[in-house]
Amino acid sequence: MGKYFIRRFLGLLPTLFVIITISFFMIRLAPGGPFDEEKAVPQEILVNIEKKYHMDEPIVMQYGRYLLDILRGDLGPSFRYPDHDVNFFIVSSLPTSLLLGSMSMGLALFLGIGSGILCAVRQNTWVDYFFMSIAVMGISIPLFVIGPVLMYFFALKMHWLPTSGWVDSRAGWITVLMPVVTLASYYFAYLARLSRASIIETLRSDYVRTARAKGLSGPVIMFKHVLKGAMLPVVSYLGPAFAAIMTGSVVVEQIFRVPGLGKFFVQSAFNRDYTLIMGTVIVYSIILIIMNFIVDIVYSFLDPRITYK
Amino acid sequence: MTDITPNGITPLPPEKKDIEFTSDSWRPIRESRNVKEGTNEFNQAIEGISLNQEAWRRLKKNKMAIGGLYVIIFYALICLSAPILPIHSYKKIILDHQYLPPSLTKTAGDLVYEKKEFRLKRIAQKQGRNFLNDAEKTQLAELRRTIETETMVIDGKTIKTYERQYFLGTDYHGRDMLSRIIYGGQVSIAIGLVGTFTSVLIGIIIGSISGFLGGKIDYFVMRFVDIMYGLPYILIVIIFMALFGQHILNLFFAIALVSWLNVARVVRGQVISLKNSDFVEAARSIGASSRRIIFKHMVPNTFGIIIVFASLEIPHFIMIEAFLSFLGLGISAPFASWGSLVGDAVEGMALYPWRLFFPSLAMVIFLFSMNFLGDGLRDALDPKSKNRL
Numbered sequence: 127m128g129k130y131f132i133r134r135f136l137g138l139l140p141t142l143f144v145i146i147t148i149s150f151f152m153i154r155l156a157p158g159g160p161f162d163e164e165k166a167v168p169q170e171i172l173v174n175i176e177k178k179y180h181m182d183e184p185i186v187m188q189y190g191r192y193l194l195d196i197l198r199g200d201l202g203p204s205f206r207y208p209d210h211d212v213n214f215f216i217v218s219s220l221p222t223s224l225l226l227g228s229m230s231m232g233l234a235l236f237l238g239i240g241s242g243i244l245c246a247v248r249q250n251t252w253v254d255y256f257f258m259s260i261a262v263m264g265i266s267i268p269l270f271v272i273g274p275v276l277m278y279f280f281a282l283k284m285h286w287l288p289t290s291g292w293v294d295s296r297a298g299w300i301t302v303l304m305p306v307v308t309l310a311s312y313y314f315a316y317l318a319r320l321s322r323a324s325i326i327e328t329l330r331s332d333y334v335r336t337a338r339a340k341g342l343s344g345p346v347i348m349f350k351h352v353l354k355g356a357m358l359p360v361v362s363y364l365g366p367a368f369a370a371i372m373t374g375s376v377v378v379e380q381i382f383r384v385p386g387l388g389k390f391f392v393q394s395a396f397n398r399d400y401t402l403i404m405g406t407v408i409v410y411s412i413i414l415i416i417m418n419f420i421v422d423i424v425y426s427f428l429d430p431r432i433t434y435k
Numbered sequence: 436m437t438d439i440t441p442n443g444i445t446p447l448p449p450e451k452k453d454i455e456f457t458s459d460s461w462r463p464i465r466e467s468r469n470v471k472e473g474t475n476e477f478n479q480a481i482e483g484i485s486l487n488q489e490a491w492r493r494l495k496k497n498k499m500a501i502g503g504l505y506v507i508i509f510y511a512l513i514c515l516s517a518p519i520l521p522i523h524s525y526k527k528i529i530l531d532h533q534y535l536p537p538s539l540t541k542t543a544g545d546l547v548y549e550k551k552e553f554r555l556k557r558i559a560q561k562q563g564r565n566f567l568n569d570a571e572k573t574q575l576a577e578l579r580r581t582i583e584t585e586t587m588v589i590d591g592k593t594i595k596t597y598e599r600q601y602f603l604g605t606d607y608h609g610r611d612m613l614s615r616i617i618y619g620g621q622v623s624i625a626i627g628l629v630g631t632f633t634s635v636l637i638g639i640i641i642g643s644i645s646g647f648l649g650g651k652i653d654y655f656v657m658r659f660v661d662i663m664y665g666l667p668y669i670l671i672v673i674i675f676m677a678l679f680g681q682h683i684l685n686l687f688f689a690i691a692l693v694s695w696l697n698v699a700r701v702v703r704g705q706v707i708s709l710k711n712s713d714f715v716e717a718a719r720s721i722g723a724s725s726r727r728i729i730f731k732h733m734v735p736n737t738f739g740i741i742i743v744f745a746s747l748e749i750p751h752f753i754m755i756e757a758f759l760s761f762l763g764l765g766i767s768a769p770f771a772s773w774g775s776l777v778g779d780a781v782e783g784m785a786l787y788p789w790r791l792f793f794p795s796l797a798m799v800i801f802l803f804s805m806n807f808l809g810d811g812l813r814d815a816l817d818p819k820s821k822n823r824l
Contacts, residue, residue: 144662149674156678266802268754270761270774271795274781282785373669377761381781391670392762395677403674410670 134422138415145411146404150192153400154185160205160398179205196408202401206394212405215390220409222292223386226378227371229302230309238317239360243348245318246325257318264315269374273308273381280304290383305382309374313367321360328356354428361425368417372410493815500811503804510801514621523599523611525618526769527589532609535601537789544582544597551578604789606779612790616797619771623753623798626686626772630752631745633691638698639741643729645699646706657703660696668693669755676764686765690755701744705737739816746809750802757798773798
């Protein structure tokens with residue numbers, strides 16, 4: 127079994143390699159460069175700057191050099207902010223993004239699966255209709271609409287919540303409320319629908335009927351028998367959900383001025399800050415790949431039909 | 436009422452007498468009974484119910500889906516007829532009409548005058564007066580005169596500038612929100628359609644060929660799809676747009692680049708399951724080429740699933756485009772899309788909330804309807820679907 131996981135893990139490396147390669151060459155192919163200024167820089171200075179960052183070498187050499195640097199764990203110096211390494215930006219802003227992402231995912235999972243169970247058990251009652259209409263709304267309303275609208279009512283009109291900021295600001299932990307709710311809304315809705323449908327299907331299966339026939343109580347059937355089977359589609363959705371939470375957090379961080387990695391992501395692409403773009407892409411990809419790996423493992427634990435070879 | 440079999444054929448009452456076999460019995464039934472074309476052997480008109488008609492009947496029963504369909508048709512009509520609708524230009528900038536609130540009855544002149552009067556009264560209040568002084572009164576009178584007299588030329592017609600009406604208010608440049616929302620809808624819906632169409636086209640071609648040929652080609656294509664699938668593709672689209680500029684063609688390209696994967700997977704699965712069916716065997720036995728088998732026999736059989744997929748993919752593309760435009764990476768001014776309108780409105784939304792609410796509402800209603808229609812189509816066309824929610 128250990129072997130299986132190691133092989134799965136090694137299988138993820140090509141994906142990372144493809145991401146790095148595609149982004150590296152796409153960035154270099156784009157018009158404009160990191161040292162384009164409004165005011166033209168004298169030729170000699172430009173040559174020196176390019177030499178400092180090894181930009182004068184052929185692109186394949188640069189690519190090889192970059193790969194070696196990454197293997198050493200060094201993402202290089204930022205081209206736009208010469209005093210800082212890319213590593214510095216990532217170390218200082220990644221925890222914020224991770225906190226935002228994991229809180230949203232946690233909220234979405236908890237509320238989504240919770241209301242899914244509730245709706246499945248009380249199918250076609252007002253509870254079911256209520257949560258399912260909320261879920262349809264969550265799926266149809268993009269988060270960049272939910273975010274500003276929440277901000278308008280709760281921060282600007284009611285003054286209940288601060289408009290922006292993060293946990294280290296004066297307002298403290300209450301600042302996380304709106305970003306987390308905004309980011310979680312879509313995934314809550316999707317998970318609620320998914321788990322409801324899946325639980326309803328499982329409730330009709332033979333082994334659940336057998337469990338009922340044995341005289342087990344409702345909660346025991348639900349939590350010991352139904353949930354394990356019904357969670358399979360939910361778990362397999364988590365991989366894409368993590369990816370989407372990450373991209374969503376780029377927007378949410380912008381709306382609520384959260385000092386996370388997302389800010390650097392869009393900005394660095396505009397600035398042509400080659401190393402910073404690459405750095406953020408690599409970090410995001412690694413998170414995504416690890417999450418997919420964990421999802422795979424959880425899936426194989428839940429599904430007895432999967433065997434390890 | 437007679438029973439009606441699934442084919443729509445009314446069965447005859449059973450014949451009482453024993454069947455007598457004559458030489459006639461062995462002739463084809465149509466010939467022996469003088470049956471006309473388009474009728475069954477009893478000369479009754481055939482009213483077969485095709486799978487599509489069956490699906491349509493199921494769809495019609497779903498009230499939410501039909502409601503969604505009507506809303507979508509309404510949107511399509513409005514957006515297509517935008518050039519002939521009596522609305523203002525979506526890009527005409529009138530700076531004097533900046534940030535006018537929505538109003539169904541008042542003209543721009545009234546609103547500008549009210550705004551000015553309100554501001555002057557507030558200044559007066561701050562200075563501890565209950566009335567306007569003479570200088571302020573002349574200012575208002577001057578404004579009134581300008582409102583009554585100023586004209587401008589639009590499309591060769593001279594009109595009174597301040598008699599314009601903005602039902603949904605105006606934006607930072609004094610552009611009409613109503614027409615920006617309508618033209619933005621054109622762009623958003625077009626992107627949804629074009630994106631879906633391209634992704635479906637590429638997906639059908641790659642998926643069907645890969646599934647039909649199988650073997651090494653299939654293996655490599657699917658490995659490639661798997662790797663692409665693992666990419667954080669929206670991130671790559673964001674970089675792509677930021678690097679190569681916010682041209683609408685770039686937007687199409689970036690979206691099409693990554694969106695065919697799902698279709699390719701679905702079509703491949705269908706093709707593999709159809710590959711060993713009898714009708715494909717039959718086509719092969721009469722010498723049909725692989726290309727003909729794929730595109731004439733197998734692809735049409737995947738249309739049901741593809742329609743379902745496409746209807747759920749359109750809102751997805753609209754969201755991606757809106758997402759990019761919101762970040763400032765999509766459509767740029769003077770053009771608009773729902774996403775860019777919402778994105779522009781975030782700044783200053785405390786003072787000018789109508790700029791946020793109307794485009795949001797327009798987009799959300801459309802996405803709602805698309806989702807309802809998509810769900811309905813899935814239930815109707817693909818009733819055994821495993822992906823039902």
